[in-house]
Amino acid sequence: MMNILELNGITKNFGGIHALSGVDLNLEAGQVLGLMGDNGAGKSTLIKIIAGSFPPTSGTISLSGKPVNFARPREARDAGIEVVHQDLALCDNLTASMNVFLGREIVRKIGPFRFLNRTAMNEQAAELFADLKSETRPKDLVRQMSGGQRQAVAIARTRLSQPNIVIMDEPTAAISVRQVAEVLDLIRRLQRAGLAVILISHRMPDVFSVCDRVVVLRRGTKVADKPVTETSPEEVTGLITGAIETA
Amino acid sequence: MNPHNTTGEMEPDTGTDWFGLAARYAAPIFLVGLVLVFALLQPNFLHPLNLLNVLRQVSISGLIAIGMTFVILTAGIDLSVGSLVALAGLVGAYVFKGGLDNRFAIGAEAVTGNPVIYAVLAAIAVGIIGGALQGLAITRLKVPPFVVTLGGLSVFRGAALLFSGGGPISGFRPEYTWWGQGRIGIVPVPVIMFFLAAAIAHIVLKHTRFGMHVYAVGGNSAASDLNGVNTRRVTFMVYVIVGFCCGLAAFLLSARLNSAEAVAGMGLELDVIAAVVIGGTSLFGGVGSIFGTVVGALLIGVLRNGLVLMNVSSFVQQIVIGLILIAAVAFDQYAASRSRA
Numbered sequence: 047m048m049n050i051l052e053l054n055g056i057t058k059n060f061g062g063i064h065a066l067s068g069v070d071l072n073l074e075a076g077q078v079l080g081l082m083g084d085n086g087a088g089k090s091t092l093i094k095i096i097a098g099s100f101p102p103t104s105g106t107i108s109l110s111g112k113p114v115n116f117a118r119p120r121e122a123r124d125a126g127i128e129v130v131h132q133d134l135a136l137c138d139n140l141t142a143s144m145n146v147f148l149g150r151e152i153v154r155k156i157g158p159f160r161f162l163n164r165t166a167m168n169e170q171a172a173e174l175f176a177d178l179k180s181e182t183r184p185k186d187l188v189r190q191m192s193g194g195q196r197q198a199v200a201i202a203r204t205r206l207s208q209p210n211i212v213i214m215d216e217p218t219a220a221i222s223v224r225q226v227a228e229v230l231d232l233i234r235r236l237q238r239a240g241l242a243v244i245l246i247s248h249r250m251p252d253v254f255s256v257c258d259r260v261v262v263l264r265r266g267t268k269v270a271d272k273p274v275t276e277t278s279p280e281e282v283t284g285l286i287t288g289a290i291e292t293a
Numbered sequence: 294m295n296p297h298n299t300t301g302e303m304e305p306d307t308g309t310d311w312f313g314l315a316a317r318y319a320a321p322i323f324l325v326g327l328v329l330v331f332a333l334l335q336p337n338f339l340h341p342l343n344l345l346n347v348l349r350q351v352s353i354s355g356l357i358a359i360g361m362t363f364v365i366l367t368a369g370i371d372l373s374v375g376s377l378v379a380l381a382g383l384v385g386a387y388v389f390k391g392g393l394d395n396r397f398a399i400g401a402e403a404v405t406g407n408p409v410i411y412a413v414l415a416a417i418a419v420g421i422i423g424g425a426l427q428g429l430a431i432t433r434l435k436v437p438p439f440v441v442t443l444g445g446l447s448v449f450r451g452a453a454l455l456f457s458g459g460g461p462i463s464g465f466r467p468e469y470t471w472w473g474q475g476r477i478g479i480v481p482v483p484v485i486m487f488f489l490a491a492a493i494a495h496i497v498l499k500h501t502r503f504g505m506h507v508y509a510v511g512g513n514s515a516a517s518d519l520n521g522v523n524t525r526r527v528t529f530m531v532y533v534i535v536g537f538c539c540g541l542a543a544f545l546l547s548a549r550l551n552s553a554e555a556v557a558g559m560g561l562e563l564d565v566i567a568a569v570v571i572g573g574t575s576l577f578g579g580v581g582s583i584f585g586t587v588v589g590a591l592l593i594g595v596l597r598n599g600l601v602l603m604n605v606s607s608f609v610q611q612i613v614i615g616l617i618l619i620a621a622v623a624f625d626q627y628a629a630s631r632s633r634a
Contacts, residue, residue: 135515135520136516137512139579149521150520161501
């Protein structure tokens with residue numbers, strides 16, 4: 047099967063600091079990849095390179111076999127890569143539906159003017175939430191929502207553009223236990239829809255319950271890349287801390 | 294449809310939240326109460342001519358408050374409006390008179406000069422340029438709006454004094470003063486302009502992409518940016534809008550007073566900001582409405598008028614308005630802390 051995302055020898059230096067050295071990574075459609083590592087291991091740097099925040103110092107990125115170079119996040123988004131940011135990047139004062147469509151509003155032309163088509167946006171948002179089996183209502187203000195519902199809004203936003211890859215940065219870091227289950231369900235649904243997901247997480251149970259593969263970074267290098275069925279939380283912990291060299 | 298619902302959306306029905314309901318309708322409730330009290334204490338208050346008078350008095354500051362609503366929704370502020378009104382009014386009057394030579398000329402002597410439309414456009418152009426310069430300083434030089442517009446307050450006032458040499462430009466022909474003193478039917482022209490501007494601003498804020506982005510930038514600027522909203526352009530534009538309102542208001546004010554002066558609009562920022570904030574727009578950005586601002590402007594006008602009818606000293610009026618402003622913000626803070634809880 048063709049890799050939807052292929053990273054070859056990705057290296058990133060910030061001045062004299064080697065944030066990443068020679069990282070290779072492949073991702074297939076319908077695969078959920080857990081990206082783990084301690085703080086400063088290079089997870090964020092790697093994600094930002096894939097999402098177009100900055101280019102690698104060296105190395106290549108290919109999407110479905112075609113090499114790409116992103117100058118800004120917008121280009122990565124247009125190429126089918128959506129990111130759910132750690133803080134979700136939501137506007138609390140707006141409704142769920144307006145947050146989903148923020149920056150990509152549906153408008154209706156009346157003469158020379160263009161007006162928001164709230165009805166269309168609310169309907170489409172309702173469909174997205176229904177697809178995600180979320181109880182989030184399009185007209186609710188985000189301010190009044192639970193952590194799980196907020197996650198659903200941020201995830202629904204990634205589905206507007208029919209992306210191929212969704213990157214989720216610590217989606218379960220700051221929410222309650224019940225809501226964690228909701229978010230993990232959402233990830234499984236993305237997977238069933240044929241998307242590739244990269245999940246950054248510190249939580250071992252989350253990774254082992256939804257991911258197909260786990261990749262561990264330590265001090266800028268990839269020290270492990272294996273199916274979750276062939277490893278254990280203990281081994282991964284050892285790999286993260288350095289107690290186990292590589293696996 | 295809920296008139297004071299600040300983002301124009303339905304909210305979930307999680308039982309009857311009496312506090313939330315009272316908070317949302319606080320300004321309209323207070324306005325109605327005030328009208329009832331003044332009507333009981335002073336029968337002349339409800340006379341149609343007096344009510345139209347209230348409307349005429351609030352129309353100038355109300356017009357600027359509409360522009361200020363956009364600014365405050367992005368969590369900004371504009372302290373320079375009074376000074377910009379003085380400068381724009383002088384430039385408009387100068388253009389109408391065709392120079393400073395006949396600055397006091399009236400009647401037949403004043404017939405040289407330019408059509409009124411040139412004066413309006415000149416005043417509005419000055420307002421827009423003033424707003425745009427401040428918008429650039431805020432978005433490009435990253436100076437906080439409070440500081441930029443505090444500087445603007447001084448700069449525009451100084452420019453107005455310099456331009457006019459300190460003296461007024463006065464004595465306009467009727468086609469100019471009609472815009473400030475005239476009526477269509479029984480409704481004063483500035484009142485019509487005020488409500489027209491309010492209607493347009495409401496549509497822009499609630500029904501256009503730009504309006505939605507104004508709310509988004511005020512709610513979470515960084516998130517808006519990540520989602521592809523051009524936050525810099527939105528922020529720049531709100532200062533241009535308030536500048537436009539200042540230019541138009543400056544023309545209407547000089548027409549009403551039959552005089553443009555460098556000291557016009559002194560302290561106007563108080564009434565303008567008070568109208569917006571009393572109307573429920575949060576100084577923290579992201580929450581508020583044009584409807585609220587209109588109510589806030591009316592509230593201040595009714596209060597002033599009623600106190601005058603009851604022979605309360607204008608010194609006391611100042612104290613009352615200042616206190617109500619503080620109370621409105623205290624209420625906003627309290628409501629915000631409650632909704633976060």
